[in-house]
Amino acid sequence: MEPVTPTQPDMQTGDIRAPRLLPPLPLFLLQPILRRIVTRIAAQNPDMFNRLGPHRSANFIIDVKGLPFALHLRPDPDDLLFRAVPRHRKPVADAEIRGGFLDLLGLVDGESDGDALFFSRDLVITGNTEAVVCLRNALDDVDGSIAAEVADMFGPPGRAMLSAMRRASARRKN
Amino acid sequence: MQRPELVCPAGTPAAMRTAVEAGADAVYCGFQNATNARNFPGLNFTPDELERSIAHAHEHGTKVLLAINTFPPAGKVDLWREAIDLGARLGVDAYIVADIGVADYIARNHPDIRLHLSVQAAASSPEAINWYCREFGVKRVVLPRILTVSEIKQIASEIPCEIETFIFGNHGLMVEGRCSLTNYITGQSTNYDGVCSPAADVEYRRDDDGNLSTRLGDFTIDCFSCNETAGYPTICKGRYLTPARNEGYYAFEEPISLNLSSLLPDLMAAGVNALKIEGRQRSRAYVRNVVSSFRKAVDAIMAGQEPPLADLIALTEGQKQTEGAFKSKTWR
Structure with a gap:
């Protein structure tokens, strides 16, 4: 299992930068957390999957710039998958979405516009464009914020961390 | 000066709620x-989603306009008729239509529901607009984005219906409802199938x-260097190589968005009744930012104040904006 390093976003670029002094974190420690997150989000937003149409079984790679691993998402309510994968051994996927941490956070927080990020070249899409468009529309039809739902899972520390990241994102935009 | 209606896009129920809460007077949407x-x-929207969304919009005093603005191909007209009848049952406040057969069906079967003429009908002269008003009882025309403010003012004085103009979003200079570029490459039709550059x-x-x-089918539409902003993958905004030019050439139009923030007072003085924001395909974040910005601007003008001009450049296509033909026929 490939080790990863605890991270924090760069306020200028929105990318993740990894502190060098902290010990690496094995990927397997992340997997139950990611599984819990995707299960909870799916349970709270069951209608979201309708917008995926035939692409609910598609495999997406979400590549957060600067992270030492990538994320693999299959938004199939009957076979949900959200896991960390080694960057150099990414599985074959239908589509890949690449962007900075704060930009991707803005999308799941309902605060950023995916088209605008594409225009500015901060978001890169490859593979099955229709699958990505469906995923974008499914995520955007969630009332409130998926990021806030995730933060709530971790109680006051989670909410505090999200608030800090929102402030960082706002500073970056200004 | 009369208060214009702010007409806002909604591609999903969440986007519609966002538009309503951001101050939309009316929202427009369509079926799947x-x-x-x-x-x-x-x-x-599914029928159930639209029913719930209309209830929410009406609770907040916001009208819901249903876009039935494509052209039914021969043998498929039942889909359009079913959508119209369903819209009536769900309580839409108006239909936005382009096809004369669709307009005729509504005028005959749902005469109590307002009929708006879509920009897809490309009616740009008083004579054309008057014909639609006379034949189908059209109450509002959405004007093509090829007219100056002074031309709009002139048209307003010669027609019996309301005028709606785009103020933000797609620049849209093609003769709308007639564009066959997507059809040429993909076999899908913008006018019949409702898809421009299918994903x-x-x-x-x-x-x-x-x-x-960026490629559409077998054709490369554009190639953006690493420092260039990008646009939508539409043929009309492609940059092409030709033997007559040394570098890529925008043959039709550039990736750029319309932004009429600074022309709002002129449009309102010209007699425009409704101001339309384009972008049903955009996110809630776009809807919230653009609608609330124009809500503040319109309210300021109505209060006799200088309208605040929000910086919306980050949301524009290619991060470029223009007042297009509204300001000058020689904008390019």
Whole structure:
């Protein structure tokens, strides 16, 4: 299992930068957390999957710039998958979405516009464009914020961390 | 000066709620099929979603306009008729239509529901607009984006119906409802199927240097160097190589968005009754930012104040904006 390093976003670029002094974190420690997150989000937003149409079984790679691993998402309510994968051994996927941490956070927080990020070249899409468009529309039809739902899972520390990241994102935009 | 209606886009129920809460006077939307010109994957409303969304909008005093603004091909007209009848049952406040057969069906079967003439009908002269008003009882025309403010003022004085103009979003200079560019490459029709550059035919390729090529079907539409902003993968905004030019050439129009923030007072003084924001395919964040910005601007003008001009450049296509033909026929 490939080790990863605890991270924090760069306020200028929105990318993740990894502190060098902290010990690496094995990927397997992340997997139950990611599984819990995707299960909870799916349970709270069951209608979201309708917008995926035939692409609910598609495999997406979400590549957060600067992270030492990538994320693999299959938004199939009957076979949900959200896991960390080694960057150099990414599985074959239908589509890949690449962007900075704060930009991707803005999308799941309902605060950023995916088209605008594409225009500015901060978001890169490859593979099955229709699958990505469906995923974008499914995520955007969630009332409130998926990021806030995730933060709530971790109680006051989670909410505090999200608030800090929102402030960082706002500073970056200004 | 009369208060204009702010007409806002809604591609999903969440976007509609966002538009309502951001101050939309009216929202426009469509069903998940070819009856509307934004028939994109994962977008639009099921009947149940529209019913709930109309109830929410009406609770807040916001009207819901149903876009039935494509052209039914021969033998498929039942889909359009079913959408119209369903819209009536769900309580829409108006239909936005382009096809004369569709307009005729509504005028005969649902005469109590307002009929708005879509920009897809491309009616740009008083004579054309008057004909639609006379034949189908059209109450509002959405004007093509090819007219100056003074031309709009002149038209307003010669027609019996309300005028709606776009103020933000797609620049849209093609003769709307007549564009066959997507059809030429993909076999899908913007006018019949409601799809412009269908996502299934779009491919983005990024090379090792960060350059991005955009392809539709077998054709490369543009290639953006790593420092260039990008636009939508539409043929009309493609940059092409020709033997007569040394570098890529925008043959039709550039990736750029319309932004009429600074022309709002002129449009309102010219007699425009409704101001339309384009972008049903965009996110809640776009809807919230653009609608609230124009809500503040319109309210300020009505209060006799200088309108605040929000910086919306980050939301524009290619991060470029223009007042287009509204300001001058020689904008390019």
